[in-house]
Amino acid sequence: MFKGISPIVRSFATSTRLSQSSCKAGTVLNLKIRKSGNEPVALEDSEYPEWLWDMLNKDKKEQDLKTGDIMKWRKKQLNKSNTAKIKNNNFLSQM
Numbered sequence: 001m002f003k004g005i006s007p008i009v010r011s012f013a014t015s016t017r018l019s020q021s022s023c024k025a026g027t028v029l030n031l032k033i034r035k036s037g038n039e040p041v042a043l044e045d046s047e048y049p050e051w052l053w054d055m056l057n058k059d060k061k062e063q064d065l066k067t068g069d070i071m072k073w074r075k076k077q078l079n080k081s082n083t084a085k086i087k088n089n090n091f092l093s094q095m
Helices: 007-014 050-054 058-068 070-093
Strands: none
Touching: 050 058, 058 070
C-alpha cells in the first residue's frame, strides 16, 4: 500500500492521531527555504494546530468534508467516478 514511503510518513498516514512528531523540539529542520538567516526549528507538538495532525489522513479529511459540506463532497465523489470511467475507456480503446 505504501511502497517506497519512509516509515515515518507511513505511520503518520495510517494512524488517526500521531502522538508525537518525528523530530524533537528544537531540532533544526534544514529546509533550505531562506537565503539568509536562521533555519526553522521544530516546535513542541502542542504548539502546532490540531488540523496539522490530520493532513495525511484521507479518511478523516473525507469525513470532515462529508459532514461539513455535503455538496462539495458529492461533487468530489462524482469527479473521482468520472475520472475512473475516462481512464477505463481510454485503456479499453487502446486494445
